[in-house]
Amino acid sequence: MTVETLAPALVRRRPAFSLQRWLERDSVFSWLMVAPPVAFLFALVGYPFFYGIWLSLLNRPVGKPGVFVGFDNFIADWHDAVFWQVVINTFVYTIAATLLKMVGGLGLALVMNQDFRFKNLTRALLLLPFIVPTVLSTIAWQWILDPAFSVINWSLREMGLAKAGPNWLGDPYLAMFSLIVVNTWRGLPFYAITLLAGLQTISPELYEAATIDGAGAWGRFRYVTLPLLKPVIFIVTMFSVIFTFADFQLIYVMTRGGPANATHVFATYAFDIAFGGGQFGQGASIALTMVPPLALIILAMAIYMRPAKT
Amino acid sequence: MVGSFRQSRRDVLKLGAASVAGGMLGSSAGRAAPKSLTMMHESSFVPPYDAYFKNQLASAYEKATGIKVNYEVVSVGSLITRVSAAAENGSGPDMTAIGFNWAFLFDEKFVDVSDIAAEIGKESGGWYESAQEAVVVNGKWKAIPFGNIGQLMNWRTDWFKEAGYQKFPDTWDELLEAGIKLKKAGHPFGFELGHGFGDNHGWLYPLLWSYGAREVEPDGKTIVIDSDETARAVDYCRRLYKETMLEDCLGWTDVNNNKAFLSEQISCTNNAESILWAAKKDFPEMAKVIDQSENPKGPKGRFHMLNPLCHSIFAHTEDKKAAKDFLRWLMSPKQAGAWYDIAVSYYQPFLHAYDDAPFWKVEPRNIPYRDALATAHLPGWPAPLSRAQSETIAKFVVIDMFAKACAGKSTKEVIADAQAQLKQIYRPV
Numbered sequence: 001m002t003v004e005t006l007a008p009a010l011v012r013r014r015p016a017f018s019l020q021r022w023l024e025r026d027s028v029f030s031w032l033m034v035a036p037p038v039a040f041l042f043a044l045v046g047y048p049f050f051y052g053i054w055l056s057l058l059n060r061p062v063g064k065p066g067v068f069v070g071f072d073n074f075i076a077d078w079h080d081a082v083f084w085q086v087v088i089n090t091f092v093y094t095i096a097a098t099l100l101k102m103v104g105g106l107g108l109a110l111v112m113n114q115d116f117r118f119k120n121l122t123r124a125l126l127l128l129p130f131i132v133p134t135v136l137s138t139i140a141w142q143w144i145l146d147p148a149f150s151v152i153n154w155s156l157r158e159m160g161l162a163k164a165g166p167n168w169l170g171d172p173y174l175a176m177f178s179l180i181v182v183n184t185w186r187g188l189p190f191y192a193i194t195l196l197a198g199l200q201t202i203s204p205e206l207y208e209a210a211t212i213d214g215a216g217a218w219g220r221f222r223y224v225t226l227p228l229l230k231p232v233i234f235i236v237t238m239f240s241v242i243f244t245f246a247d248f249q250l251i252y253v254m255t256r257g258g259p260a261n262a263t264h265v266f267a268t269y270a271f272d273i274a275f276g277g278g279q280f281g282q283g284a285s286i287a288l289t290m291v292p293p294l295a296l297i298i299l300a301m302a303i304y305m306r307p308a309k310t
Numbered sequence: 311m312v313g314s315f316r317q318s319r320r321d322v323l324k325l326g327a328a329s330v331a332g333g334m335l336g337s338s339a340g341r342a343a344p345k346s347l348t349m350m351h352e353s354s355f356v357p358p359y360d361a362y363f364k365n366q367l368a369s370a371y372e373k374a375t376g377i378k379v380n381y382e383v384v385s386v387g388s389l390i391t392r393v394s395a396a397a398e399n400g401s402g403p404d405m406t407a408i409g410f411n412w413a414f415l416f417d418e419k420f421v422d423v424s425d426i427a428a429e430i431g432k433e434s435g436g437w438y439e440s441a442q443e444a445v446v447v448n449g450k451w452k453a454i455p456f457g458n459i460g461q462l463m464n465w466r467t468d469w470f471k472e473a474g475y476q477k478f479p480d481t482w483d484e485l486l487e488a489g490i491k492l493k494k495a496g497h498p499f500g501f502e503l504g505h506g507f508g509d510n511h512g513w514l515y516p517l518l519w520s521y522g523a524r525e526v527e528p529d530g531k532t533i534v535i536d537s538d539e540t541a542r543a544v545d546y547c548r549r550l551y552k553e554t555m556l557e558d559c560l561g562w563t564d565v566n567n568n569k570a571f572l573s574e575q576i577s578c579t580n581n582a583e584s585i586l587w588a589a590k591k592d593f594p595e596m597a598k599v600i601d602q603s604e605n606p607k608g609p610k611g612r613f614h615m616l617n618p619l620c621h622s623i624f625a626h627t628e629d630k631k632a633a634k635d636f637l638r639w640l641m642s643p644k645q646a647g648a649w650y651d652i653a654v655s656y657y658q659p660f661l662h663a664y665d666d667a668p669f670w671k672v673e674p675r676n677i678p679y680r681d682a683l684a685t686a687h688l689p690g691w692p693a694p695l696s697r698a699q700s701e702t703i704a705k706f707v708v709i710d711m712f713a714k715a716c717a718g719k720s721t722k723e724v725i726a727d728a729q730a731q732l733k734q735i736y737r738p739v
Contacts, residue, residue, distance in 0.1 A: 061697050063397045063416040079734055082705060170558030258505030259560040260713040275391050277704030278415045278697060
């Protein structure tokens with residue numbers, strides 16, 4: 001076959017194949033498959049995020065066109081005493097709740113990893129707080145902590161331990177404490193189940209080897225369980241920090257940021273300003289100030305918790 | 311495989327084009343068909359009130375004009391976000407219920423209804439002045455006021471009697487005195503001091519005003535919260551809290567005082583009509599010993615909270631005339647009167663024609679709500695409607711000033727905090 005006879009055939013066959021071939025190429029096809037989720041992410045996460053940044057640079061009252069004001073909104077936040085209280089509240093809430101969830105969740109996972117009767121049933125029940133919609137369980141908690149109907153205070157009174165019982169949601173410190181407890185209660189199962197999954201991937205042989213080497217229960221936990229669980233702990237903690245930092249429902253239902261802003265966090269404050277106050281720009285600026293500290297926390301955690309290279 | 315992929319892709323395109331075309335056809339067909347209007351409302355505390363619109367008013371209007379009126383109910387507390395979304399997107403319901411200063415906030419997004427407001431006023435004995443405070447923006451009516459959901463003192467006549475009070479104390483000082491006695495007798499007061507929507511503003515703003523204090527001058531610029539009058543109001547509030555109330559009022563939201571009152575934990579609170587309503591339904595014995603009275607007087611008079619429910623037409627509405635005609639029809643005595651009747655007096659009309667309406671006689675204990683209208687104002691009064699006013703409410707500046715004092719901070723400190731916040735909020739932009 002000569003070049004002359006081959007060439008027309010090539011030319012003829014090319015258009016018929018081009019689209020299919022092009023589509024079947026790995027580099028094209030993979031992008032094609034990835035495109036819908038990327039578009040989805042951009043539409044629902046990326047676009048609102050960048051729109052949020054743009055909004056935060058505007059004086060943008062509801063129902064009116066915005067005026068570009070640069071960093072004025074952020075400067076106003078800086079001079080707002082409530083904003084700083086919100087910053088402190090958010091950090092206290094996040095750190096306390098995350099630590100409690102981490103320690104409690106790990107403990108729970110270790111217990112669940114043992115063999116006992118009704119193991120599977122218990123594991124299923126453990127997930128309950130996580131399954132119940134937040135608003136519903138929060139309303140239940142509201143009753144538990146309600147000044148008039150609190151079952152805790154009723155028990156304390158009946159047992160003669162207190163006359164009136166603590167003022168769970170009325171005292172600024174107790175209100176924060178109560179919210180942390182409820183958040184922990186809600187987030188614990190997520191920690192426990194994820195860590196349990198992590199625990200079950202650890203080969204029993206490692207424990208056997210450690211035991212032979214003379215490690216006790218603590219030694220096995222410290223030198224076998226913990227290092228191998230580290231990546232899982234990292235992932236759940238990251239998720240937990242993000243969710244707790246940006247928590248809204250629980251606080252909005254229980255206290256709406258009261259008493260006197262003692263439990264206001266970024267999300268609730270931003271919501272109040274943006275919708276209650278009709279100041280979209282200001283609200284966006286408050287919500288956006290969440291991003292840098294959150295990014296820093298996650299970065300620090302990533303560095304600290306990264307698996308050691310051996 | 312490849313062939314079918316191609317095939318299906320083409321099908322998808324065809325389907326897409328067809329549905330786009332269909333959508334266009336559908337919507338234009340919808341416009342040509344009998345018109346319909348949608349009214350958005352927050353779910354009412356009085357369920358028959360919502361039902362009456364859906365079942366009676368809407369169908370009567372459809373029968374008379376052929377226009378279907380949909381009644382879209384949104385959950386309590388979410389109306390502002392829904393109105394914001396509709397106004398921002400320029401789509402959604404044609405009319406909406408609004409409150410507080412929203413007529414100002416959404417000014418450009420609402421239709422001027424001055425003409426029908428004038429007609430309605432003329433027809434029904436004239437508007438209360440307080441109605442105009444909330445809806446007239448730059449001389450134009452941006453909403454038709456429907457009714458006020460007033461806040462009054464709710465109290466237990468039996469326990470007050472035991473403490474020696476036949477009627478409700480007339481001044482704040484007398485109220486304090488009564489409260490001290492009642493708390494000693496095991497019947498403390500409970501007024502909301504937390505971050506609720508209504509029951510906190512319902513008494514704290516009137517308290518502030520009745521001592522002659524205010525946040526901002528009528529010029530809407532000069533901050534005057536740092537005054538002796540404010541200090542006296544704050545001092546009073548601290549005493550009232552410490553000497554008469556349950557400790558946990560500081561963390562209350564709007565539901566707590568209702569629950570505490572109905573479970574006989576407190577003898578007095580500030581609330582809308584909901585406590586008496588609920589008591590009549592569920593605790594008829596208790597309902598007999600509940601009464602409602604105007605707020606006490608301070609050195610500078612007696613004040614109440616204006617909490618208006620009004621109806622606005624969105625500027626994006628295609629047929630503004632149809633919406634106006636509907637509101638006009640709705641507010642004529644035959645329709646509006648019946649709608650007020652259904653809710654008894656939960657919504658207190660802003661029209662003088664209803665001053666002696668039969669529904670006031672159904673429950674005479676509600677009459678003080680009517681009388682309170684004359685001294686009712688919006689938070690932020692006497693400054694004109696403004697965005698700063700919304701921000702002050704959203705930040706709970708005044709509420710927290712009082713709450714912080716009750717929690718133990720000094721009067722000077724809490725006023726300085728409020729002053730700094732107001733300066734920031736009312737800064738010239």
